Amino acid sequence: MDIIRVASSSRSTAVAGAIAGVVREQGRVDVQAIGAGAVNQAVKAVTIARGYLELDGIDIICIPEFVEVLIDGQERTAVRLKVETRLTSSPTPWTEDEEDEEDEEDEEAYDYEAYDEEEIDEFEED
Numbered sequence: 001m002d003i004i005r006v007a008s009s010s011r012s013t014a015v016a017g018a019i020a021g022v023v024r025e026q027g028r029v030d031v032q033a034i035g036a037g038a039v040n041q042a043v044k045a046v047t048i049a050r051g052y053l054e055l056d057g058i059d060i061i062c063i064p065e066f067v068e069v070l071i072d073g074q075e076r077t078a079v080r081l082k083v084e085t086r087l088t089s090s091p092t093p094w095t096e097d098e099e100d101e102e103d104e105e106d107e108e109a110y111d112y113e114a115y116d117e118e119e120i121d122e123f124e125e126d
Contacts, residue, residue, distance in 0.1 A: 001026070001028065001029070001030060002022050002026070002029050002030070003029075003030045003031075003032050003080075004018050004019060004022070004029060004030070004031045004032070005032050005033070006031060006032065006033040006038050006039075006041050006042040006045065007033075007037075007038050007041070008035060008036075008037025008038045008040070008041060010038070010041045010042075010045075012041050012044040012045045012048055013045075013048060015031070015041065015042070015045035015049075016044075016045040016046070016047075016048035016049040016051075016052060017049075017052070019031060019045060019046060019049035019083060020049045020052040020053050023049070023053060023058065023060060023083060023084075023085065024053070024056065024058070027084065027085050028082070028083060028084040028085065029083050030080050030081070030082055030083070031045065031046060031080070031081040031083060032067070032069075032078050032079070032080045032081075033078060033079050033081075034069070034071075034076055034077070034078045034079075039079045042079070042081055043081070046060070046062050046081055046083055049083070058085055059085070059086040060083050060084065060085055060086055061083070061084055061085075061086045062081050062082070062083050063081070063082040063084070064079060064080070064081050064082075065079075065080050065082065066078070066079060066080075067079075067080045
């Protein structure tokens with residue numbers, strides 16, 4: 001499997017293009033970074049790549065893990081992001097209609113008018 005190594009100086013859009021290309025060809029790729037700046041660029045790149053792949057109807061997931069790597073004879077801890085295609089019945093994101101329906105359901109779940117005023121007073125007294 002390919003490993004894309006990311007540095008803090010890496011351009012996130014360039015890394016995103018590489019991630020998207022490998023995912024299109026192989027369905028998965030590992031992205032590896034050492035240090036906070038590099039991890040930041042890697043996470044941004046995965047996020048951007050998701051947008052690129054969305055245009056092709058491909059959704060991805062990211063599974064982070066720590067790995068020990070040997071660099072110049074020294075053992076270092078890296079963050080490896082396993083990026084894989086996501087199995088879904090609908091590869092497209094939610095539509096605004098679906099979001100509106102969910103908001104309505106949330107509003108119904110928190111219908112405060114369902115309580116009597118006496119019950120509300122009891123809660124406030126406690």
